[in-house]
Amino acid sequence: MEVTQLPAPPDVVRSAYAQLVVTDVPRARWFWVDMLGFHVQYEDDRALYLRGTDELTHHSLVLRAGDAPALDHLAYRVRTPEDVDRAEEYFTALGCPVRRVPAGAGTRGIGEAVRVVDPLGFPVEFFHAIDRAERLIQRYDLRRGAEVARMDHFNIVVPDIPAAYEHYRALGFGCSETIEGDEHELYAAWMFRKQTVHDVAFTSGAGPRMHHVGVFAPEAHQVLRTADIFGSLRAEHHIERGPGRHGVSNAFYLYLRDPDGHRVEIYTSDYYTGDPDHETYRWNVHDDRRRDFWGNAVIESWYKEATPVLDLDGRPQPVVSAALDESAVQVGADGLGIIPAPAAER
Numbered sequence: 001m002e003v004t005q006l007p008a009p010p011d012v013v014r015s016a017y018a019q020l021v022v023t024d025v026p027r028a029r030w031f032w033v034d035m036l037g038f039h040v041q042y043e044d045d046r047a048l049y050l051r052g053t054d055e056l057t058h059h060s061l062v063l064r065a066g067d068a069p070a071l072d073h074l075a076y077r078v079r080t081p082e083d084v085d086r087a088e089e090y091f092t093a094l095g096c097p098v099r100r101v102p103a104g105a106g107t108r109g110i111g112e113a114v115r116v117v118d119p120l121g122f123p124v125e126f127f128h129a130i131d132r133a134e135r136l137i138q139r140y141d142l143r144r145g146a147e148v149a150r151m152d153h154f155n156i157v158v159p160d161i162p163a164a165y166e167h168y169r170a171l172g173f174g175c176s177e178t179i180e181g182d183e184h185e186l187y188a189a190w191m192f193r194k195q196t197v198h199d200v201a202f203t204s205g206a207g208p209r210m211h212h213v214g215v216f217a218p219e220a221h222q223v224l225r226t227a228d229i230f231g232s233l234r235a236e237h238h239i240e241r242g243p244g245r246h247g248v249s250n251a252f253y254l255y256l257r258d259p260d261g262h263r264v265e266i267y268t269s270d271y272y273t274g275d276p277d278h279e280t281y282r283w284n285v286h287d288d289r290r291r292d293f294w295g296n297a298v299i300e301s302w303y304k305e306a307t308p309v310l311d312l313d314g315r316p317q318p319v320v321s322a323a324l325d326e327s328a329v330q331v332g333a334d335g336l337g338i339i340p341a342p343a344a345e346r
């Protein structure tokens, strides 16, 4: 049987922006702008275009009004305008729904783009051109709340982790870390194009659903201060998990839920992955430091709750249940499992 050669994939530079549907724009503005410190690049009564203090392009987060919370699309920036064409050819060859979005016809600030529903069922945009924006890196007078610096990563819920891994490997993503079972079955993976731990990560569960967007704060004290601010304002119910130190990525973290239930991670202090021979670090699913280095349990909602995603016509995508359920693995940090013997006795 003849094996058809796929065209070259687009050269993805980084995870660039997410477009979320929110049911109350002013309430979302309070959370993402006043509390997290995103800068408003443009706003009207139907949408907010936001960016972090370090970002030099139009936005890294779009919140648009809608009837129900959802992920409208994720977006990756590609290296050249020709890579937008490559994205169209590549995903067409995969048999995915593909739609060309001419400059000005799609998201404000973005030029010519291609939107697809990828093989994992996610709405994804590939673009190159994006409007430049004023440099805010040293405008300390404008910083507030979490002082969000930039979009760092997308975490997506998928029923088939190996399939997600293969799809992103084929797009040229490296793999920085994994969580694996005793027989090396894949429970989670972190994959990158920019030279840090990840642009995208996979959490096992019914999908396609969006688990969270990860936003980078300059230092751990912003992460702690964010939790304190939510506590001070009697808004502690927005805190879902953390603050803490991750095993995977070594990042310092705090997970919050916005007024629509969208999960966001305030994330800092991960590490460089840019050498060509960078090796994947593999965690065992029974290691109770993997998700929280101090062994703190992962709250059930973190594994189970996530945001629906839309197709290219704005309809919610049906979900498929997962092959593996990490939260069902009885380990110290994720359940009532046997507390492992001290390393010396193992």
Ligand SMILES: O=C1C=CC(S(=O)(=O)O)=CC1(O)O
Pocket: 153, 155, 201, 214, 246, 247, 248, 249, 251, 265, 267, 290, 291, 292
């Ligand atoms: O960004 C991340 C880095 C690490 C982890 S984990 O909880 O340590 O697995 C989760 C995460 O994917 O949100």
Ligand SMILES: [Ca+2]
Pocket: 236, 237, 238, 239, 240
């Ligand atoms: Ca809580």
Ligand SMILES: [Fe+2]
Pocket: 153, 155, 201, 212, 213, 214, 265, 267
């Ligand atoms: Fe994350």
